[in-house]
Amino acid sequence: MQYSDINGTSVSRFGLGTKRFPTEDSSRVIHMDTQAAHGIVEACLAHGVNFFDTSYSNHKGEAETFLGQELATVAQPTYVATSFFEMVDPRFDYVFQKQRKKLERDCIDFYSVEGVTDLNQEVNVTSGAIDYLFECKEQGQIGQLGFSAELTAENLASFAKRYPWDFVRLRMNYFDWFEKEGRAQYEAACEAGLPIIAHGALRTGPATRLKDEALAVLKEADPTRSSIDWALRFVKSLPGVRTVSCNVYSVEQVEQGMAVFEDDVLLDGEQMAVLERAAQAQRTRKGPAQP
Numbered sequence: 001m002q003y004s005d006i007n008g009t010s011v012s013r014f015g016l017g018t019k020r021f022p023t024e025d026s027s028r029v030i031h032m033d034t035q036a037a038h039g040i041v042e043a044c045l046a047h048g049v050n051f052f053d054t055s056y057s058n059h060k061g062e063a064e065t066f067l068g069q070e071l072a073t074v075a076q077p078t079y080v081a082t083s084f085f086e087m088v089d090p091r092f093d094y095v096f097q098k099q100r101k102k103l104e105r106d107c108i109d110f111y112s113v114e115g116v117t118d119l120n121q122e123v124n125v126t127s128g129a130i131d132y133l134f135e136c137k138e139q140g141q142i143g144q145l146g147f148s149a150e151l152t153a154e155n156l157a158s159f160a161k162r163y164p165w166d167f168v169r170l171r172m173n174y175f176d177w178f179e180k181e182g183r184a185q186y187e188a189a190c191e192a193g194l195p196i197i198a199h200g201a202l203r204t205g206p207a208t209r210l211k212d213e214a215l216a217v218l219k220e221a222d223p224t225r226s227s228i229d230w231a232l233r234f235v236k237s238l239p240g241v242r243t244v245s246c247n248v249y250s251v252e253q254v255e256q257g258m259a260v261f262e263d264d265v266l267l268d269g270e271q272m273a274v275l276e277r278a279a280q281a282q283r284t285r286k287g288p289a290q291p
Contacts (some may be wrong), residue, residue, distance in 0.1 A: 002207030002261045004242040006195045007166055009109070011079055013236065014261040015051035016044045016254070017199065017247035018063040032059045034066060036250075040081040041070050045078075045249045047258050053081045053199075054103075055114065056095055061102075068104035081110035081197065081245070082179040083148060084129060092129035096136060109143040110197070111136075112165060112169050116151045121159055122170045130163060146197070153184035160192035168192075171200035172241060174234045179205065190240040196202075199245045201235045202228065205282045214282040221274040228256050234275055237266040 002013045021040070022033040041052075044182060044282045053069065082099055089095050100108060111133065113124050124130050136142050142154050144166035149156050160168065168189045176182030189196050204210050210218075210227055218230055235244050246257045267275070 001009070001258065002264075003050075006110075006197075006242045009079060011051040011243045012049045012176040012261070013243050014044075014049055014258050015053050015081075015197075015243045015245040016041070016049055017092070018052070018054040018058045018067060020247040021059060021063060021066075022249045023059070032062045032066060034153065036069065037066060038251060039251055040248060040254055041067075041256040043254045044258075045074060045076070047254075050076065050078050051081065051245075051257070052078060053197075053241050055083050056085065056099060064099060065103040068102050072104050078103060079109040079143075081112070082108060083114040084124075084133070085114035086123055086127065086129065089127050090127065092124075092127065092132055096133065098143075100141065107141055107143055110167065111142045111145050112167075112197075113147040114169075115150065116147045116159065118152055118155050120275040121151065121155065125162075129159075134163065146208045147196070149185065149189075151185070153181055153188040156185055157192060160189070160194060165194060166198055167242075168194040169197045169199060169245075171203065171239065172196065172198035172235050172244075173203045174275040175203060175205040175279045175282060176200075178276045179283050186238060186240060195242045196238075196240045197243055197245060198235050198238075198241045199247075201244050201246065202231050204231075205279070210278075211282055214278045217274060217278040217281055221271070226256070229260055230275065232257060232260040232279075233265070233267055234272075235261060237272075 003010045004013055022036040024031055024033050052067055054067050080103055084092055084095055113130060133145055137145050145168035146165050146169060148169035151159060168184055170189060172182060218227055235241055248254050
């Protein structure tokens with residue numbers, strides 16, 4: 001497993017997200033399948049993953065409790081990231097202290113203000129949530145504090161300057177990079193000197209799966225490389241990205257993702273051009289969705 005540095009903390013470049021942990025039935029309206037989730041966490045630990053990403057609302061609050069119990073007895077250092085999202089529960093003090101108990105940690109390693117957009121960027125300022133969280137950091141209850149941005153590049157640059165943030169969470173994938181504001185957001189974060197924790201690496205635009213035309217572009221360039229490898233290796237090739245949070249629901253998916261971060265291979269300019277063509281095909285053409 002490769003590792004990178006976030007302000008002195010060495011984190012695995014592949015991080016495990018809990019959002020898609022398996023449930024006890026396909027409807028996802030009942031409890032987590034804790035036995036299956038345990039297998040996923042064990043597979044990650046066995047391969048050197050030390051970054052675990054969750055949130056207050058994942059699996060109706062069960063994910064944080066599960067993760068706290070799973071990691072409580074692990075000998076090697078592990079780092080947990082979670083967040084506050086005012087649209088889920090605006091009681092920032094109550095939520096944060098409850099998260100500490102659920103995660104069984106006096107100090108939450110990485111904590112972020114979630115869902116900062118152009119329209120609501122002032123909400124957590126005026127409510128006092130951000131000031132409260134920085135006070136918690138000063139008291140040693142938060143290791144590093146950042147924000148999860150869905151801002152235009154211009155507003156991201158401005159918001160980054162308002163507080164002494166430690167990192168920023170960004171949705172990073174090749175579709176957004178070539179077809180939306182992904183590249184501009186990335187450059188704004190790098191200009192601000194903020195390490196990036198990436199998520200949404202497997203997003204492919206308006207469809208949940210690659211269209212035939214987009215998949216054909218990738219297969220023509222390299223028949224042996226999966227679309228998952230292409231997507232994760234793209235984000236891995238961005239030096240400002242320190243770790244990629246991947247939401248998985250099986251050990252097989254864990255192994256697919258981790259394989260990308262066990263070598264030094266990055267995409268070159270020609271391969272980036274392949275992804276640009278695939279993004280264009282995904283946006284402009286119609287066809288049956290493919291995995």
